[in-house]
Amino acid sequence: MKLENSKILVTGGAGFIGSNLVDRLLEQDNEVVCLDNFATGKRKNLAEALKHPRFTLIEGDIRNEKDCAKAVAGCDYVLHQAALGSVPRSIQDPATSVDVNIGGFVKMLFAAKEAGVKRFVYAASSSTYGDHPALPKVEHVIGNSLSPYAITKYVDELFAKNFSDIYGIETIGLRYFNVFGRRQDPNGAYAAVIPKFVSSLIRHESPKINGDGSYSRDFTYIENVIQVNELAAAAPTSQIKARLQQYREATPGVPESKEGGGLAEVFNVAYGERASLNELAEALKEGLSVYDPKIKHVEFQYGPARAGDVPHSLASIDKGRMVLGYAPQYSLRTGLEEACAWYWETLSV
Ligand SMILES: NC(=O)c1ccc[n+]([C@@H]2O[C@H](COP(=O)([O-])OP(=O)(O)OC[C@H]3O[C@@H](n4cnc5c(N)ncnc54)[C@H](O)[C@@H]3O)[C@@H](O)[C@H]2O)c1
Numbered sequence: 501m502k503l504e505n506s507k508i509l510v511t512g513g514a515g516f517i518g519s520n521l522v523d524r525l526l527e528q529d530n531e532v533v534c535l536d537n538f539a540t541g542k543r544k545n546l547a548e549a550l551k552h553p554r555f556t557l558i559e560g561d562i563r564n565e566k567d568c569a570k571a572v573a574g575c576d577y578v579l580h581q582a583a584l585g586s587v588p589r590s591i592q593d594p595a596t597s598v599d600v601n602i603g604g605f606v607k608m609l610f611a612a613k614e615a616g617v618k619r620f621v622y623a624a625s626s627s628t629y630g631d632h633p634a635l636p637k638v639e640h641v642i643g644n645s646l647s648p649y650a651i652t653k654y655v656d657e658l659f660a661k662n663f664s665d666i667y668g669i670e671t672i673g674l675r676y677f678n679v680f681g682r683r684q685d686p687n688g689a690y691a692a693v694i695p696k697f698v699s700s701l702i703r704h705e706s707p708k709i710n711g712d713g714s715y716s717r718d719f720t721y722i723e724n725v726i727q728v729n730e731l732a733a734a735a736p737t738s739q740i741k742a743r744l745q746q747y748r749e750a751t752p753g754v755p756e757s758k759e760g761g762g763l764a765e766v767f768n769v770a771y772g773e774r775a776s777l778n779e780l781a782e783a784l785k786e787g788l789s790v791y792d793p794k795i796k797h798v799e800f801q802y803g804p805a806r807a808g809d810v811p812h813s814l815a816s817i818d819k820g821r822m823v824l825g826y827a828p829q830y831s832l833r834t835g836l837e838e839a840c841a842w843y844w845e846t847l848s849v
Contacts, residue, residue, distance in 0.1 A: 501730060501731050501734045501735060501825065502528055502730055502734065503525060503528060503530060503577070503729075503730040503733050503734045504528045504529055504530065505529050505530065506530050506531070506576040506577060507530065507531040507532075507533070507574055507575045507576050507577075508525055508530050508531070508532055508533070508575060508576065508577045508578070508579060508733070509532075509533045509534075509535060509571050509572050509575045509577070509578045509579070509612075509617075510522050510525070510532060510533070510534050510535075510578075510579045510581060511534075511535045511536070511562055511571070511578065511579070511580045511581055511582035511608060512535075512536055512541065512580070512581035512582030512583065512623075513532070513534030513535065513536050513541070513546070513549075513557075513581070514534060514536040514538055514541025514542055514543065514545050514546055514557075515536070515540060515541040515542075515545070515581060515582075516545070516679070516681075516683045516684040516685060516722075517581050517623065517676075517679060517722065517725060518534070518536070518541070518579075518581040518582070519541070519545035519546055519549070519683055520681070520682070520683065520722050520725075520726060521579055521581070521726060521729055522534055522546065522549050522555070523548055523549060524726050524730075526548075526549060526552050526554060526555060529554075530554070531554045531555075531556075532549070532552075532554060532555050532556070533555075533556045533558060533571055533572075533575060534546065534549070534555070534556070534557050534558065535558045535560055535562065535567060535568070535571035535582065536557070536558075536559065536560075536582065537559065537560060537561040537562075537582075538559065539584065539600075540584070540585070540685070542685075545683050558570060558571045561604070562582045562600065562604030562605070562607060562608045563599060563600060563603055563604045563607060564607070565607050565610075565611065568607050568608050568610075568611035568612075569611045569614065569615070571611075572608075572611050572612050572615040572617065573615060574615075575612075575615065575617055576617060576618050577617060577618055577619050577620075577621065577733045578608070578612045578617055578619075578620045578621065578622075579621050579622075579729050579733065580605070580608055580609075580612075580620060580621065580622040580623065581622075581623045582600075582604065582608070583600060583601045583604070583605070583623065583652075583653075584596065584597045584600045584601060584649075585649070585690070586649065586690035586692075587627065587646075587647040587649045587650070587806075587808040587809065588689070588690060588806065588808070589649070589689075589690045590647055590648035590649035590652070590808075591647060591648060591649075591807060591808055594648035597648055597649055597652055598648065598651075598652055601649070601652035601653065601656065602652050602655050602656065602659075605622070605652075605656045605659065606659055609622075609659060609660065609663055609669070609671070610663070612669065613663060613667045613669040617669070618670065618733075619670040619671070619672065619732075619733055619763075620660070620669055620670065620671045620672075621671075621672045621673075621674065621729060621732045621733050622656065622660065622671065622672070622673050622674070623673075623674060623676060624653055624656060624657055624673035624674055624675040624676070624766055625649070625650065625653040625675055625676060626675050626676065626677040626678070626718070626768070626770070626810075626813055626815065627645070627646070627647065627649060627650035627653055627810065628642055628645070628650060628653055628654045628657065628675060629642050629643060629810065629813070630642060630643035630644045630645045630646050630650055630810070631643040631644050631646055631810075632644075635812060635814045636772070636814045636815055636816040637768060637813070637814065637815050637816060638751070638768075638816045638818075638819070639675070639766050639767065639768060639816075639819055640753060640754050640755060641753070642654070646808050646809075646810060647807075647808035649808075650808075656673070657673050657766055660673055660764055661761075661764040663764075664761055664762035664763060664764035665761040665762065665764070667762070668761075668762040669762055670737065670762050670763040670764075671762070671763065671764045671765075672732040672733075672763070672764075672765055672766070672767065673765070673766035673767070674725075674728060674729065674732060674766075674767055674769045675766055675767065675768050675769060675815075676720065676725060676769045676770075677717070677718040677719070677720050677768065677769060677770035677771075677813060677815050678692070678693075678694075678717045678718065678719045678720060678770075678813070679720050679721075679722060679725050679769075680692065680694040680695070680719055680720070680721060680722065680835065680836075680839055681721050681722030681723070681835060681838070681839050681842075682722065682838070682839060682842040683842075684722075684839075686698060686699035686843070686847065687699070693717075693777070693780070694719070694780070694784070694836075694839065695843070697780070697781065697784050698784060698788065698839075698840065698843045698847070699843070699847055700798075701784060701785065701788050701795050701798055702788065702792070702795070702843065702844070702847050702848055704794060704795070704798055705798070706798060706799050706800055706801045707781070707798075707800055707801070708800070708801045708802070708803050709777050709778070709781065709800050709801070709802050709803070710803055710804065710805055710806040710809065711777070711802070711803075711804070711805035711806070711809075712802060712805075713776060713777045713778035713781065713800070713802065714776050714777070714778065715776065715777055715805070715809065715811050715812065716774040716775060716776045716777070716779075716811075716812045716813065716814070717774060717775065717777075717780075717812075717813050718770040718771060718772065718773065718774045718813050718814045718815045719771065719775060719780070719832045719835070720769060720770045720771055720828070720835075721771070721828075721830035721831075721832075721834070721835025721838070721839070722835075723829060723830050723835070724769065724770075724771060724826075724828035724829065724830055724835075725769055727826065727827075727828070727829070728767070728769050728820060728824065728826045731820075731824040731825055731826055732767070732824060735823075735824055735825070737763055740763060740765070740823055740824070741763070743822055743823040744757070744765065744823055746822065747818070747819055747822045747823055750822070751818070751819075765823070767819055767820040767823070767824060767826070768815035768816060768817055768819065768820060769815075769817075769820065769826075770814075770815030770817055770828075771815075771817075771828050771830070771831055771832065772814075772815055772816070772817045772828070773814070773831065773832065774812065774813065774814040775832055778800075780832075781800050783832065783833065783836055784836065784840070785798065787836045787837060787839075787840035788840050788843075788844065790840070791840070791844045791848065792848075
């Protein structure tokens with residue numbers, strides 16, 4: 501299901517995930533508004549969008565009510581991506597992560613409710629599973645949070661549910677699992693693992709693995725994330741509700757939703773397979789050796805495991821499949837092929 505001919509606000513639209521959403525939505529004849537304060541986002545991510553007549557950039561902050569209200573005016577949907585990502589950043593400076601990820605979230609959600617949007621779809625996180633050991637992760641079984649970042653993302657889910665109950669706004673939270681792909685920033689102290697490894701390998705420098713490399717992740721290619729955002733916004737409410745009932749009947753332990761409240765659901769967004777960091781390292785060496793055979797011989801170094809990191813992560817994507825029709829098209833391997841090509845073109849000059 502494609503999102504077409506609508507007006508959509510993408511917050512954090514200058515970032516990695518947001519800018520990819522912006523470009524796809526513009527291709528599909530939507531009018532797109534981007535609200536971003538460029539805290540981590542980049543103007544160059546919007547190079548194509550800025551040439552488009554149906555694109556509006558609002559340079560502003562989700563912590564400012566006026567910016568939120570201006571950005572969401574007349575929009576059918578919100579795809580809320582703006583936040584400060586990274587577990588280590590939130591350990592270094594918890595107050596700012598809380599301010600943006602919770603304070604800003606609530607302001608944006610409230611503005612969306614005031615503007616009467618059809619649905620508020622937001623970036624939640626796999627970090628919400630915290631210390632719960634069960635694999636694969638199912639949406640209704642979570643553990644204790646392991647970082648300030650994880651707490652902020654979980655609190656957002658609570659607010660989304662609460663606003664949906666009291667105001668009737670429809671919300672869908674997408675718990676992203678380690679997203680990767682074009683435009684994910686390789687620079688800075690808080691860079692994600694794939695771009696960080698890629699940029700080191702291209703320079704023939706040994707990337708550093710935190711821990712012994714056995715930690716595993718369900719790596720999710722950006723195209724799968726775009727697909728599910730569109731489904732989460734466009735799926736008709738009656739269809740979601742009917743399919744949720746079927747999902748509950750098929751899945752033991754899923755709680756009943758409260759009568760009378762609006763729609764407020766969360767879904768895992770992943771591929772549904774996991775790879776260890778050692779496996780990822782090998783796949784990246786292989787993927788980049790196509791461009792530079794010397795990369796095959798670059799060795800990885802190992803350091804201590806990092807505070808706040810979840811050891812293993814693997815999603816059940818049954819709920820998204822059944823309820824939204826989510827069918828991820830890209831595995832880690834096929835996603836890495838595209839991502840390596842993009843990074844090679846962008847970084848090897
Ligand atoms: N990348 C992942 O693997 C992953 C995993 C789980 C969840 N998420 C969530 O997905 C969303 C997008 O992440 P991303 O990887 O694209 O990160 P990103 O840092 O590339 O994008 C975030 C964007 O939000 C903007 N922003 C930050 N604070 C803002 C503020 N106060 N007002 C307005 N704009 C602000 C930034 O400038 C940036 O453009 C975030 O909510 C993140 O927590 C990402």
